[in-house]
Amino acid sequence: MANAVLSDVSALAASARIVVNGGEHTGFIKNDGTFTVENVQLGDSLLEVSSADYVFPKIHVRISTKEDGKASIAARYVQIGTEWSESAPILAYPLQLSAAQKYEFFTPRQGFNIVAMFSNPYMMMVGASLLAIFILPKLQANMDPEALKELQNKP
Numbered sequence: 001m002a003n004a005v006l007s008d009v010s011a012l013a014a015s016a017r018i019v020v021n022g023g024e025h026t027g028f029i030k031n032d033g034t035f036t037v038e039n040v041q042l043g044d045s046l047l048e049v050s051s052a053d054y055v056f057p058k059i060h061v062r063i064s065t066k067e068d069g070k071a072s073i074a075a076r077y078v079q080i081g082t083e084w085s086e087s088a089p090i091l092a093y094p095l096q097l098s099a100a101q102k103y104e105f106f107t108p109r110q111g112f113n114i115v116a117m118f119s120n121p122y123m124m125m126v127g128a129s130l131l132a133i134f135i136l137p138k139l140q141a142n143m144d145p146e147a148l149k150e151l152q153n154k155p
Contacts, residue, residue, distance in 0.1 A: 003098040003099060005054065005098070005099040005100065005101055005102055006054055006098070006099035006102075009029070009031065009032065009033035010031045012029055012051060012053070012054070015050075015051075015052060016028075016029050016049065016050065016051040016052070016053075016054075017029065017049075017050050018035045018037055018047065018048070018049060018050075019047075019048045019049075019050045020037050020040055020045050020046070020047055020048075020061075021045050021046055022046070024045075025037050025038070025039060025040050029049075034094075040061075040063060041063070042063050042064060042065065042071075043062070043063065043064075044060065044061070044062050044084065045060075045061045045062075045063070046058060046059070046060060046061075046078070047059040047060075047061050047075070047095075049097055051099075052103070053102060053103055054099040054100075054101070054102055054103065055099065055100045055101045055102075055103060056097055056098075056099055056100060057077050057097070057100055058077070058078050058079075058080060059075050059076065059077060059078065059091070059095065059097070060075065060076050060077075060078040060084045060088075061073060061074070061075045062074045062075075073093055074090050075090065075091040075093070075095055076088040076089065076090060076091060077091070
């Protein structure tokens with residue numbers, strides 16, 4: 001379970017656990033990274049690691065019996081929202097799960113950006129209004145006096 005993202009498995013919070021089929025069965029992760037989940041039925045199951053700090057891949061586990069009566073386990077990585085594919089490679093047993101990434105709950109605040117400030121729609125409306133207030137009177141002063149009298153006389 002240790003990798004570059006999670007170098008020390010004992011750093012996982014005590015609340016981290018293994019969840020099968022959305023909580024049908026659960027198991028806790030030991031300090032050495034091993035885990036067991038008891039009484040999982042034959043068939044297909046979805047194995048997830050529930051952790052508040054790290055993201056782990058989800059695994060499709062198929063448990064079946066061999067001819068000699070022993071259990072056979074085939075585990076494959078799975079993407080949520082897609083069909084469980086038999087073409088994905090089978091993971092080695094015992095499963096070695098590694099954290100994919102650390103959750104980032106907070107993003108640093110952006111610094112002052114003048115371009116972002118003036119690209120705001122409200123600032124664009126203020127700019128257009130100021131342009132109308134200061135530029136239109138100057139255009140009106142440059143108008144032909146006869147055209148100006150016509151505009152003033154119109155109701």
